[in-house]
Amino acid sequence: MKSINLAEKLETFSEHYKPRTVGQFNGHDLMVVKVKGPFNWHKHDDTDDFFLVLKGELTILLRDGSVTLKPGEMYVVPKGVEHCPVAEEEAHILLIEPQGTPNTGNVATAAAKVVI
């Protein structure tokens, strides 16, 4: 039995928008991701989208506004709601999604699942 140190996990890779799975919880993947620049507009029809900022700053654009998250701040994008994450500088994020959820909302363009 060992704790999962999120900062240590984040030190093991450098790519942006390529989540790493660091644990499982009730059928969900617990993932860390480094982000920089804009992602793409997408939605998940069947799952809410959980974001907790660990380092840096993340803005989540929504069709009717936006929300900016600093370290220790979280936001849940409800299922079916279009959103586009954007980070001016590199930011580190904890994501939680049901196992198998494509990060882009589309299996054809999604990042592969990588467990570390």
Added chain:
Amino acid sequence: MKSINLAEKLETFSEHYKPRTVGQFNGHDLMVVKVKGPFNWHKHDDTDDFFLVLKGELTILLRDGSVTLKPGEMYVVPKGVEHCPVAEEEAHILLIEPQGTPNTGNVATAAAKVVI
């Protein structure tokens, strides 16, 4: 649309082992809790138990060992596994549990759900 600032939510109360619900995600409650001293031995037959330490240090005793978490470290106690959280000094934790899960594993002794 507003971010959920975990530290600000934690500043609004002082009791230990009385989780506050700060958001919802896929049928789960996102909760912050202040802990100090030992909790009780318990298990959840139907849900894994998610702990992420935000401040301080938390030890989770298990029947066959223990795991100690510092800020930025998380651990998931698998469903059905007996555990007892202990904190020598006050610690602040993010918990995620299916809505309606009794924090003690027993509805008779569980803390009431409080949304902030």
